[in-house]
Amino acid sequence: MFTPRGWWLLLIALFVTALGTVLSTQRGGTLPIIGLTLLAWLAIEWVIFQVGVRWNLPRLALEREVRDERGPVVTLWAGHSFDVLVRLHGETRVKLPFALIDDRFPFAVKRVGGSVSGVVIGNRAEIRYRIRCQSAGQIRFEGVRLRFADRQGFFLSEVFLRQPLIYPVLPPLVDAEANMRTDKRHNILMPPGIHRMRRAGSGSELLELRDYRPGDPPKMIAWKPSARRDKLITKEFETEVPVRCTFFVDASQSVRLGPPGRNALARVVEIASSAAQATLANRDHAGLVYFDEHEAVHVRPARGQRHLIGLLRRLAEIGRLPPSATQADAETLMQLALPLAYEVYPELMDPSVNSWRWWLPILFPKPEYLRKLTLSDALLPWWRRLSISAWIHAAKRKRLAALLALQQGAGPGALSLLMEDDQYFGLALQQFLAEHQAPYPVPLYNWRGKYLFASKEKVEVLSTALLRAVRRGHDNELFVLLADLYELEEHLEPLRRAIRVAVGRHHRVILICPWPTDIPPPGEALEAQRPEMTIIDRRRVAAIERYHVGYEAIRRDLGRIGVTVINAARGEAVQLILDRMEQLRVAGIRR
Amino acid sequence: MSSQPAAETAKPEQDLTIRAYLFAGSAGLLLLWMGLSQKYGTLALLPVLLGAVGLVSFLLPARFSWLQPGRMQMASRSLPILVLLVVIVFDVLFGISWMGETSLFDGTDLLIAAGVITYVAAQYRLFGLGTNVVPTDTRFRLDRQGGDPPEARPAHAVTKSEWIGLAVALPAAVIAAQLLWWWIVAAMEWPGQTFEFPTRRFGIPETPWRLFSLIWLLGVGTLLLRGGAGLLWAYRLRRDEARMFQQDVLWTETRGEQRRISRWLAWLRRKQARKSGRLA
Numbered sequence: 001m002f003t004p005r006g007w008w009l010l011l012i013a014l015f016v017t018a019l020g021t022v023l024s025t026q027r028g029g030t031l032p033i034i035g036l037t038l039l040a041w042l043a044i045e046w047v048i049f050q051v052g053v054r055w056n057l058p059r060l061a062l063e064r065e066v067r068d069e070r071g072p073v074v075t076l077w078a079g080h081s082f083d084v085l086v087r088l089h090g091e092t093r094v095k096l097p098f099a100l101i102d103d104r105f106p107f108a109v110k111r112v113g114g115s116v117s118g119v120v121i122g123n124r125a126e127i128r129y130r131i132r133c134q135s136a137g138q139i140r141f142e143g144v145r146l147r148f149a150d151r152q153g154f155f156l157s158e159v160f161l162r163q164p165l166i167y168p169v170l171p172p173l174v175d176a177e178a179n180m181r182t183d184k185r186h187n188i189l190m191p192p193g194i195h196r197m198r199r200a201g202s203g204s205e206l207l208e209l210r211d212y213r214p215g216d217p218p219k220m221i222a223w224k225p226s227a228r229r230d231k232l233i234t235k236e237f238e239t240e241v242p243v244r245c246t247f248f249v250d251a252s253q254s255v256r257l258g259p260p261g262r263n264a265l266a267r268v269v270e271i272a273s274s275a276a277q278a279t280l281a282n283r284d285h286a287g288l289v290y291f292d293e294h295e296a297v298h299v300r301p302a303r304g305q306r307h308l309i310g311l312l313r314r315l316a317e318i319g320r321l322p323p324s325a326t327q328a329d330a331e332t333l334m335q336l337a338l339p340l341a342y343e344v345y346p347e348l349m350d351p352s353v354n355s356w357r358w359w360l361p362i363l364f365p366k367p368e369y370l371r372k373l374t375l376s377d378a379l380l381p382w383w384r385r386l387s388i389s390a391w392i393h394a395a396k397r398k399r400l401a402a403l404l405a406l407q408q409g410a411g412p413g414a415l416s417l418l419m420e421d422d423q424y425f426g427l428a429l430q431q432f433l434a435e436h437q438a439p440y441p442v443p444l445y446n447w448r449g450k451y452l453f454a455s456k457e458k459v460e461v462l463s464t465a466l467l468r469a470v471r472r473g474h475d476n477e478l479f480v481l482l483a484d485l486y487e488l489e490e491h492l493e494p495l496r497r498a499i500r501v502a503v504g505r506h507h508r509v510i511l512i513c514p515w516p517t518d519i520p521p522p523g524e525a526l527e528a529q530r531p532e533m534t535i536i537d538r539r540r541v542a543a544i545e546r547y548h549v550g551y552e553a554i555r556r557d558l559g560r561i562g563v564t565v566i567n568a569a570r571g572e573a574v575q576l577i578l579d580r581m582e583q584l585r586v587a588g589i590r591r
Numbered sequence: 592m593s594s595q596p597a598a599e600t601a602k603p604e605q606d607l608t609i610r611a612y613l614f615a616g617s618a619g620l621l622l623l624w625m626g627l628s629q630k631y632g633t634l635a636l637l638p639v640l641l642g643a644v645g646l647v648s649f650l651l652p653a654r655f656s657w658l659q660p661g662r663m664q665m666a667s668r669s670l671p672i673l674v675l676l677v678v679i680v681f682d683v684l685f686g687i688s689w690m691g692e693t694s695l696f697d698g699t700d701l702l703i704a705a706g707v708i709t710y711v712a713a714q715y716r717l718f719g720l721g722t723n724v725v726p727t728d729t730r731f732r733l734d735r736q737g738g739d740p741p742e743a744r745p746a747h748a749v750t751k752s753e754w755i756g757l758a759v760a761l762p763a764a765v766i767a768a769q770l771l772w773w774w775i776v777a778a779m780e781w782p783g784q785t786f787e788f789p790t791r792r793f794g795i796p797e798t799p800w801r802l803f804s805l806i807w808l809l810g811v812g813t814l815l816l817r818g819g820a821g822l823l824w825a826y827r828l829r830r831d832e833a834r835m836f837q838q839d840v841l842w843t844e845t846r847g848e849q850r851r852i853s854r855w856l857a858w859l860r861r862k863q864a865r866k867s868g869r870l871a
Binding site: 003004005008009012014015016017018019020021022023024025026027028029030031032033034036037038039040041043044045046047048050051054055057058095098100102119121122147149151152153154156326327339342343347348352353354355357360364367369370402403405406411412413415416417419420421422423424446448 | 676686700719739763802824857
């Protein structure tokens with residue numbers, strides 16, 4: 001509440017008053033009167049400040065608007081810029097103290113203009129700035145931070161007006177080159193089903209002539225051949241069906257790793273959205289299956305603008321999924337979650353509502369079986385009880401645990417468990433950081449050195465989903481697998497079986513492997529191990545080699561059964577998908 | 592801070608506001624000099640000059656960049672405290688008063704108190720306008736490094752009511768201080784009390800009595816203020832704050848049992864994790 005300036009003046013005033021009172025019998029009342037005057041003035045200012053803040057706070061209202069050139073929007077697009085307008089107002093008779101307003105803009109966007117700060121004047125404030133959405137997903141506006149100060153700078157109060165608003169950020173609309181038109185170029189709007197298939201239907205191209213069967217409509221009778229052969233012959237036309245393409249998007253933990261918006265999942269979503277838009281622009285059908293280690297969600301292939309928007313929304317939802325590990329390092333996560341909690345929930349972290357008993361770590365320290373033992377524990381078992389750092393750490397953890405328990409709505413039982421159980425606390429912290437879209441590290445390897453994100457369950461889920469799509473498929477379809485299968489070479493047999501079934505039914509399968517941005521793509525010269533390299537460099541080079549070897553192994557393995565394997569880093573994934581669709585059409589025309 | 596054009600248009604307003612506070616500060620120093628010169632003569636100029644240095648740093652025009660007015664203003668932030676310390680030292684070294692044992696009203700004290708408070712208020716408001724009103728926040732943030740820089744108050748945020756408030760608060764503080772001091776030193780006539788010299792009340796010498804009275808006064812005052820603010824705080828609690836408060840109370844009441852149960856559960860989880868190989 002008091003700023004350093006306020007504390008200094010208060011201490012000086014108290015000192016002057018006390019000293020002056022002691023000396024007052026000899027030296028008169030000059031000093032105590034000066035001190036009391038300062039104290040009385042500080043008290044008056046404090047009361048005015050308190051009433052101004054406390055009285056007005058519940059009456060303040062916050063409005064937020066995200067606009068583009070045409071007006072307010074509720075859906076944003078990746079790669080586009082938008083104006084954010086924040087208005088604060090409150091109708092009250094009591095005057096608000098001097099206040100600064102700061103909008104907390106999301107982690108996933110970049111500010112490209114304007115200021116996120118402003119001054120509240122006359123209980124009103126307006127701030128306007130411009131953001132650029134960098135990748136598909138969601139962005140979350142938390143609210144605004146208000147810092148109240150008196151006019152002298154003696155008191156400071158910080159509150160956060162929370163107004164969480166989530167805006168979906170759809171993947172970028174593809175450019176013209178991806179919208180490949182394949183036929184009937186003179187038509188503005190192509191009819192559905194421009195692709196001829198060798199099946200009888202109601203198209204315009206002749207498929208074959210056959211003998212008349214009772215019930216055939218007279219208009220289908222081919223009169224000239226009938227006259228030549230002296231029997232009724234019926235014309236059969238080709239069917240006109242669209243080519244269907246289904247995207248299998250891997251949303252498992254392994255592709256979520258990395259900075260939000262720049263990880264493998266973001267690239268996968270970008271490819272899927274671009275290809276889906278190009279497919280739907282040709283009035284073909286596009287479907288989506290997204291899967292993780294546990295389940296797959298199917299969106300049936302369809303066409304139309306509404307379906308496209310639905311697909312993009314779903315891709316945006318999965319594009320911002322945060323990674324989570326079952327083994328989280330609670331200490332590291334706490335270092336990240338604590339400033340976020342103090343920034344977004346300052347009043348809930350305040351000791352007035354979130355208290356701490358300083359003697360708890362001394363009387364009831366955490367038992368040895370719930371923490372890592374150190375040498376000092378063995379040598380000086382009592383030292384931990386007297387450690388100031390352990391005391392501060394326990395106080396911080398209690399405050400954070402109380403906030404997490406409140407958010408979970410689980411009450412003091414969860415608070416207590418969060419204070420004692422590191423694993424539960426770590427998972428809750430991951431959830432908290434993910435909910436606020438804050439990036440956080442996840443452990444990649446367990447204590448045995450095993451990669452934590454190689455999930456063979458994912459392969460099972462993908463195989464089942466592929467078989468289901470084959471089962472429900474029409475004609476020859478294109479299945480695009482956007483899946484991370486590294487480190488899973490030994491567990492690919494179910495997927496091989498499913499792909500064989502798909503290929504056996506004349507479908508085509510493409511595998512696009514996500515590729516980390518910091519690893520050179522295949523084909524580029526790799527850095528060799530050199531004697532002068534540090535351990536970290538050696539590890540990095542080894543990891544790159546391992547990635548390349550894994551990719552080549554998958555390419556060889558699945559290439560044998562007719563799957564085209566490319567990596568997402570090459571930038572030609574969308575073109576390849578469109579080429580394959582074109583081949584499917586041509587395959588349908590050839591007889 | 593706010594956008595750049597607003598800051599540029601606010602420049603003349605800022606000059607006016609700063610001049611007004613400079614005038615108020617100078618008036619305060621004048622009152623202080625008038626009061627102190629009656630007690631310490633020429634020496635009274637020293638605190639006044641110190642205070643004037645703090646004010647002068649705001650008089651420097653921006654074109655005198657070689658003088659670095661901003662840095663001078665920052666450097667002068669401790670001058671109000673220094674002025675008070677000098678007054679303390681003068682009073683301890685040279686302050687002699689025949690009215691020390693009495694509760695008589697001394698006009699000089701009133702003048703000095705009014706001067707000090709006017710100068711201090713004006714000087715700190717100048718700091719708020721010129722250097723910072725919100726201190727530097729060095730707390731670690733996830734989205735930026737170095738925390739928040741200090742923020743000054745823009746001149747267009749200054750309103751007329753601010754001046755009215757100051758004109759009411761300062762005399763109120765001076766009068767309140769006089770009354771409080773009078774309450775502390777006033778010799779109350781108790782039935783059966785006999786005159787003693789030096790003065791004793793209930794057998795307690797005058798100086799400790801005044802000190803106890805002061806402590807009692809400040810303690811009760813603080814309690815009353817805190818109580819009032821606490822009531823207002825409780826009355827205006829937001830929903831999530833109230834829920835947190837209740838959760839905290841419930842945890843405080845049951846923390847012993849909760850701790851035992853939670854530790855047992857945590858131990859069970861660790862044991863299961865060790866068995867499954869997830870933990871070393």
